[in-house]
Amino acid sequence: MEATYFFDPACPFTWRTSRWLVSVAAERDVTVKWRAFSLSILSGGNAPEQYRPMMEASSRALRLVEALRADDRDDTIGAFYTAIGTRTFEAEAPLTDEIVLAAAEEAGVTDAKSILDDAAWDEAVRESHEFAFGSAGPDIGSPVLLIEGAPRGVHGPIIGEVPGRDEALAIWDAVVPLARSQTFFELKRGR
Template sequence: MTLVKFWSDPACYWSWRTGRWLSAAAEQRTFDIDWRPFSLKVLYGAEMNPDWAAMLGTSHAALRLGEALRAAGRPADAARFYTAVGTAAHDNGEAFTEDLVRQAAKSTGVDDLFDAYHDPKWDEQITADTHAAIASAGPDVGSPVIALPDTPRGIHGPVFETIPPADEAGDLYDAISRLAKAPYFYEIKRGRPS
């Protein structure tokens, strides 16, 4: 089975939209997604906007639970957990707090590993994955990063204003995959609407 690496921070709503698109594309183009951590807390470090500190700290801790699930051989559980977190935070507008993460863990049946949320032993792997994503697509990238099969480098994004219609997901994947495979491709961007 073809595997697409997807590095993301659960607190990032741009990553949420990309993840929803990629999930629909995976069904249409029959590939698996390797959900990997990208910690915006690690990326920003001491330069983090103080207004984001609590949210990104919570998100980083949620990534610990995702890593514990992956280490336990439960990648499908990790995907469901991240979907529940994103649905609550980005679709339902709930505050990104420990309680949101705890409820997502409970609703997806992964609360047996919730102790990982508070366990810093997972931080080394999260940091390594964040740096791997940056090495793949960077420098000067953030969440999300995707590494497609048979491509020389990863890409930041794609960034969507809204989640694309499900029936367009596969065609968009084909277009992005073709572009990403070109060794001379560097960047494409359009300004965000105001």
């Protein structure tokens, strides 16, 4: 089975959900594809001043995500995102351009700087974002999960912390039939 995960690397909930997805992928024979979802595009570029450097770094990282996807390098995208999350969310540090470049180098991307600086990839990021938003929207954010055989994507699942193995698998086993349902559209509770 294939699952496409649309993400913004600046979002902590998206990071936790990605770790859940990675943890269940091997046990449920899921191939994860990684795609861009831009919170900057979603907000119309109107992030509060304090978040702008982080959002700019995220936008540059998403260029690399789509460049690697165009080259069928999903494993490299996964390694790049893991390196970003380890340097930011696990280290409790804000996302910066320096972290993005170091994560790309750790993931083995030799031409990372030129791609990160290449605004020509912004259109691919926008197309990916719009595809994800159209698949699961309106009123959604990052992440979007599109499961093979599902008519639409879903926003989430949004999790507060990465669950242990049994709970992680139980969540997956619940999400798949909900995502594939033609009639299901929302399940939510306050944080």
